[in-house]
Amino acid sequence: MTKKDGRQPLLPDRYPTPDFFVCDIFDAVPKGDMASMEHPIFSISTKPDLTPREYEKNGVFVQVKPSSDGLATIHDRDVLIYCISQLMAGMNQGEEPSQLVRFRAHDFLKATNRVTSGMGYAGLKASLERLSGTRISTNITTGGQEIFETFGIIERARVVRETRDGRMQEIEIKLSDWVFNAIRSKEVLTLHRDYFRLRKPLERRIYEIARKHCGSKSDWKIRLDTLHEKTGSKSSIREFRRLVTAIADQDANHQHIPDYAVIYDDNEDMVKFINRGGLCRTNDVIAVPLPALDGDVYELARALAPGWDVYVLEQEWRNWSARIVNDGGSLPQNAEKAFLGFCRKRFAEKGSC
Structure with missing residues (x-):
């Protein structure tokens, strides 16, 4: 347990199931798009983040501008992960993906390990507003195309159906071309189920970076200052070092970070990720054209x-x-x-x- 408040580092698994999802619409493994896993698009602040941010690396620039509600947060990203997961599950069964995604709010809350009380629905509504309001200018390449444009993370969201007491029941979202191109090109990675149980925004962001760069390799390491830049953290490098050290220490005690052990090397000022063995460890290989599998x-x-x-x-x-x-x-x-x-x-x- 943590010293500060006696809590376990992972949130409780509110809806335990042997296969993560419990009905047809839930039958999708959580997946995230690689572009937003690589770049610090989502805020990890626990307070409304109204500061525009710019990031440039190896010829790729990302400029993210908030609305009056603030930047979309890493918890808001759960909506994208859920939509991507549904579309990828359909594609794996031979279905044609659509840029319009419709889902039940209650299903989303359960799939992402959120409370299904009024607070959960209010949080989902706030997420949709921030996702729609956050604007991105970038030359990120998705689907083999280099895109130079400004767009919202989602184009729009609307409540298709409500309950009698006015609670959201069914929601329709139109994904941005940027996200949809990544889905059609299968530029996505599977995320561990416990991603939705990580309490701290920084833990989620660190896991995303490890999942993108370490992947199925046995280990991977990164300089602390580079990790600081990739997370989009607004903390000083000294405070960031303290936060990462605390996460590494807690992971050593609880092994709560999914898929990878997190180790901070004080001598080299580097963070190392070691594959826990849950992912297939392979060297990079050239993709081969294997067909989609039959749904059955x-x-x-x-x-x-x-x-x-x-x-x-x-x-x-x-x-x-x-x-x-x-x-x-x-x-x-x-x-x-x-x-x-x-x-x-x-x-x-x-x-x-």
């Missing part, structure tokens, strides 16, 4: 590998298949059969996840 195969995969995230297994299988092809092998003649064989072998080797 995921239920069979769940039966063959109970307790495992079948979409993570799919990504590991695709990485493994790519290595085989890169080493001179051939693509499987029957993708579904090959994937199910991979799931069967993984469960036989490691048992339930």
Whole structure:
């Protein structure tokens, strides 16, 4: 437990389920777009952030301007993660993605581990307002295209249906071209379920950076000043060092940061991330054109590998298949059969996840 207030570093898992989602619309693994994982677009401040920010690295510039409600926060990003997850799940089942996404507010609150009281609905409404009001100017490349334009993180949001007491029931969101291009090009990464349980905004941002850069490698390290820049933190470097050290110390005691152990090296002033082993560790490989799997195969995969995230297994299988092809092998003649064989072998080797 933490020294300050006796709390565990992770929020309680308010809606525990063996497969994270409990009904059809929930049947999607949380995924984030790589562009916003790389650049400090979302504020990690716990107070309204009204300061415009600019970031430039290796020829890429990002300018983020807040509305009167403040910059969109890293917790507001949950809305994007949820929408991306739904669309990716549909694409994995052969469906054509749409820039318009409609969902039930209650489903969103449960999927992102939020309270379903009036406070949860009010928080969702505030998130939609900040996401719509925050404007981005950038030359980020998504979908193989370099984009020079200004846009909102989401183009618009509207309440399609309300309950009798005026509470949001069904919401429709139009994603920006920038986000939608990333989805269509599958420029997304799977996030751990416990991402939504991380209490501190800085912990979430650090995890995103590790997920993007460490990925499935065994370890990765970054200079503290570079990490400070990537997080978009407004703290002094001295205060940032203290915050990161506290997170690393707490992670050493609780192992609460998903997927990666966080270690601060005081001698080198660097932060190191060590893969906990939950992700497939591979070197970078050249992508190969494996076909989309039939939607029915995921239920069979769940039966063959109970307790495992079948979409993570799919990504590991695709990485493994790519290595085989890169080493001179051939693509499987029957993708579904090959994937199910991979799931069967993984469960036989490691048992339930």
